[in-house]
Amino acid sequence: MSAAVLTPADEGELAEAIRDARGGLRILGGGTRGAGAPGPALSVAGIAGVTLHEPGALTLVARAGTPLADVEAALVEEGQRLPFEPMDHRALLGTEGAPTIGGVVAANVSGPRRIQAGACRDSLIGVRFVDGTGAAISNGGRVMKNVTGYDLVKLMAGSRGTLGVLTELSFKVLPAPETEATLILEGLSDAQAVAALSAALGTPFEVSGAAHGAGRTVLRIEGFTDSVAYRAGRLRTALARFGDATAEDDPERSRAIWRAIRDVTDFADRPGDVWRVSVKPTDGPAIAARAGAEETLFDWGGGLVWLLVPAGTDLRARLGDFAGHATLVRADAATHAELGTFHPEPAPLAAIAAGLRAKFDPRGVLNPGLMG
Amino acid sequence: MEMPAPNPSVLSRRAQIAARLREVLPADAVIDDPVETRAYECDALTAYRCPPLAVVLPASTQEVAAVLRLCNREGVPVVPRGAGTSLAGGSMPTQDSVVLGVARMNAVLETDYDNRTIRVQAGRTNLSLSDAVAEGGFFYAPDPSSQLACAIAGNIAMNAGGAHCLKYGVTTNNLLGATVVLMDGTVTEIGGAHLDAPGLDLLGVICGSEGQLGVVTEAVLRILPAPEGARPVLMAFDSSEVAGACVADIIRAGVLPVAIEFMDGPCIRACEDFAHAGYPDCAALLIVEVEGSEAEIDMQLGLIKQVARGHSPQEVRESASPEESAAIWKGRKSAFGAMGRLGDYICLDGTIPVSALPQVLGRIGALSQEYGLRVANVFHAGDGNMHPLILFDANTPGELERAEALGAEILRACVAAGGCLTGEHGVGVEKRDLMVDQFSAADMEAQMRVKDVFDPRWLLNPAKVFPLAQSQARRAAG
Known part of the structure; x- marks a missing residue:
């Protein structure tokens, strides 16, 4: 991390930093997931703390910069947990630092329990964020059934800081099993x-x-x-x-x-690029066969295929057309730039996504170029 | 109910628009006879009615695309309609609109037990999905109380819930993919049988957008293996506060019941008079249902009863047979019918944090006194989704308006307690003007920007969700 990291202490300072931006900002949580566009870094690490935990209502609210470990510790104390079992990317990516709850949500990080308890976005019931114009926006809330207005909560989960910078998140949590x-x-x-x-x-x-x-x-x-x-x-x-x-x-x-x-730890200490392919579970074996990877791990009943391939391999070219998508998770910057981190979207969807980014971040200051 | 003035240019082209619709659809799929369009003048919010310009009943995604392309070009508003069971007026037409009903698109396209998905056309009814996969030992989880009639299209538009959401989630948690037709006629596929879609979660924002972003013609939904068994316990308490506290303690104890239903005194007595389920005469009643094998059920119910004993229940009645289970559910399931017998009613849908249950119930009681209208409470307590029923007499002048004003006060109390206006019914036209109580101008602006992207001319179900004053400029610019 360079010295020039903006670290606002609250939502107001964050909004000011965004309004003041004259070019692209690289939005950071804990910086452990290797995401982010080039440019000066804007970190939410200073906007931290669990603000509400109501065990009897299965609800937890935390500011975006709260270390994931703090959220988990608060839940453990009451015999509860985050249902979606977020992956820790540090070993696989060789990153350091403390993963934040905001980073988990920004990348919609979900682990093996996704098949039963849903993804991160399914447990997320409320968000606050600051958009690219510096406006603070709230959506959803702290109740688990809520259809009031559009569900921007889902839109923000996995938007990787490109529509707004998350400041506060509400979750439905679950009892931890015996x-x-x-x-x-x-x-x-x-x-x-x-x-x-x-x-x-x-x-x-x-x-x-x-x-x-x-x-x-x-x-x-x-x-x-x-x-x-x-x-x-x-x-x-x-x-x-x-x-x-x-x-x-x-x-x-x-x-x-x-x-x-x-955490896909079997791939962690081995050289090569790591890809993550999402398919219909029964298509998993055929995808693995086509990929011809050095190592393969199937999660989600076969629907999530982790592949370790030689550095620089164009996996999407190897796979050809298939129903699903392939994300490049670990590779050097040149490979990311050449192959693209995310799977190309069909034109109408790419147009909608671009339209949303233009509306929420008209000046293109939030992680520009990261998602298209 | 204020609705925008119809566009005179559209009204003057009525015959021409109907003729153009007939060019792109079979003759029997276009209805413009004013006698016949009356059947589509309202949904389940029957207090408000307005016959549309025309009704179209396309039978395929291509026909839907043709209708939307035409209406987009002609500047005609389109009101999508599932089965017309919306309690919020989500498919209520305006005079200048074309109602697009998906009822003819009701096929099951693919059942895939290995991947635990079903692909259906969106006009398919909710309950028929579970019927379609029952032979394989599966079911479709979201179970709105209109599930016999309501369509998946409407379920997706409103992000429908039901009694079993505490464990299984609502529609958005069970929707994996969709074929969506945009207002300009573009057909898009989002997601599929895989568990996550790439890029922004567009499906997540389409689900619950009340038919304002696109028309869903096909859906890929998650199906789940049916549990080995399920059994309820009924518990009676001498106050709503104690019952509310018991709900929170059950959840804290680490059990995750599949449903926790709550009924208050007025509701219990009405149901008893109607269904004779043999409910105890008490101030508040909980029905808690758990799933699993016989032994697992015994263990979980044992734990729940132990928690309940700490709250000195008047009575605890555990089902010992399928007949007894049916008896316990009988009163609850007849609640809406029982209320209908007492007169007209408005069913509210606010959600509150479970911890605020006693406080909000107290506030509803006080408001009920103040307005001189009876309110009965029946709801999904585990997730805080309340359904206060306001009883009134539609034949007494001014009483509907008074009931609506009371409803608005109750919903404001829900928001003030940290909750929201609607947990599963949607905003529609019914709660449109209350949006300002829950959202700031910036919050609503952010939502309206999403519509700007999907439907730049604001032609899809335009007079819903947002207060008319807030959406005015955008609708006029279209």
């Missing part, structure tokens, strides 16, 4: 593995993680102790045709398995 266990199947092909994951996700046993990589196919069950034992047992029986699953029922070891999947 325990968890992981069922493990060994030696399945990609196709067999995704079939097993689909079969498991089609049972009523509330599978909250379904992944496959490095020859292991894993399924997670969370809940009350007796319930986890019962459902893991039933699931094992239901999956008998795929092999005899072993159960990891030590919750600490189970958690470690899912942390590694969430």
Whole structure:
């Protein structure tokens, strides 16, 4: 981080900094996710703090610069958690610093539990942000059912600071489970593995993680102790045709398995570019075959395919036309510039996105060029 | 209800516009006989009516595109309509508008159990989705109380909820992809059977935009495996405050019930008179339902009863059989019918933080006294989505207006308590003018900018959602 980082202390100072900008700003949370356009940095780290936590209403409100660790600590104290299990990008990207809750939302970061509990955007129930004109805008609120006006909450999640700089976020949170266990199947092909994951996700046993990589196919069950034992047992029986699953029922070891999947740690210390492909789960194995990657990890029941390929590989060219999209997550700046970080959108959608950016940031000062 | 004055230029071209519509649609898909268009003069907000210029019933995405392209060129407003069950006037026409009904587009296009999705045309009714996937052991989660009649198109337009949202979320959480036709006739595909779309979350902002950004003709929706079983417990309390506190404690205890329903004294008595469900005579009643295997249900209900005992319930009645479960739900499910028997009513839809339940219920009681109108409360307590029912007599002059004024006061109380005007019904025309109580001018400006991008001429359902004074300049410029 260069010395010239603007660090406003509140929403008013942030608005002023944006109004004063004479060129593009690089919007920063904790700076751990490697995103951002070139230009002077504007950090929200100074706009921090959990402002409300109502455990009986499953609600938490925090300012955007709040370290994710602080949000999680506040929730743990009440036996709750963020449902969407956000990935920590630091190991994979080799970044340092403290991830912020604003950064999580700006990139709509969601982990293995996305298949059951939804993405970050599904738990997000309210936002405050400052747009490119310096106007402070509020949308949604702190209640979990709200259809009053347009849902700009969803629009802001994943907009990577290009429509506005987030200042405050409200979440629906969930009770943390008493325990968890992981069922493990060994030696399945990609196709067999995704079939097993689909079969498991089609049972009523509330599978909250379904992944496959490095020859292991894993399924997670969370809940009350007796319930986890019962459902893991039933699931094992239901999956008998795929092999005899072993159960990891030590919750600490189970958690470690899912942390590694969430953070794609198997790719972290290996050279090459990392891509993330989102497809219909049953298309996952065919995509992996076409990609011919050095290493492949399937999450989300097969629908999220992580691929490790030699540096500079044009993965989109290898994959050709497919229903879904490929995002370049780790590569050098030249590769990002040459191949594009995000999948090209169909023309009508790209036109709408450009139109929205022009309305919310008419001077083009917020992460210009980052999303198109 | 104030509506914008119809565009005289459009009205004067009525016959010509109908003729042009017939050029792009089969003859039986265009209705302009004033007797027949009467059937489309209102939705479930029946107090307000206005026959449209014409009604079109396209049968395909291409026909929808042709209609929109034509109306965009001719400067004719279009009011999209699902099944017409909106309680907020979301599909109420204006005199100069073409109502675009999607009822003929009701096919299930693909059922995919391996990927847990269903692709349907948007005129398909909500409940028929669950019926379509029941044989595979699946269901579609959002369950608005009109689910027998309401269409997925309207569910997406209003981001419909239901009783089971606490666990399964609302429409936006279960919508993966859509075919959307823009006002200029452009057909776009957003998302699909994969779990996230690239770029900005356009589907997220289209869902709940009340038909103002585009017309959804097809949708890819998430289906879920049906639970092994479900069972409710009924708990009676001697005050709404205690019942409200019990709800918060249940949630804190780490159980996630699939539904927590609340009824107050006036509602309980009306339901009892109507349905004879055998409810205890009490000030407040909770119905809490959990899911799982028999043993899992026993365990969760045990925990819930233990929490409830801390609040000295008058009675706790756990279902021991499917018959008893049905009896517990019988009164709740007949609440709206029971209220209808007492007279006319307005059903509100404000949401509040669960912690504010006792305070807001107290405020509603005081307002009810002040206005001299009875209010019964029945709602989804787990997520704070209230449904106060204001009883009035439409035949007494001035009583509807008084009931509406009381409704506005109650909704302002919801906003003041940290909540919102509408949790699942939408703003429509009904709550349009209350938007200023929840949003600043900048907040509304940001929302209207989104419409500027999708529909620059403000022709799609233009007189909804935003107060007319706020949207005036944009509508006039179109």
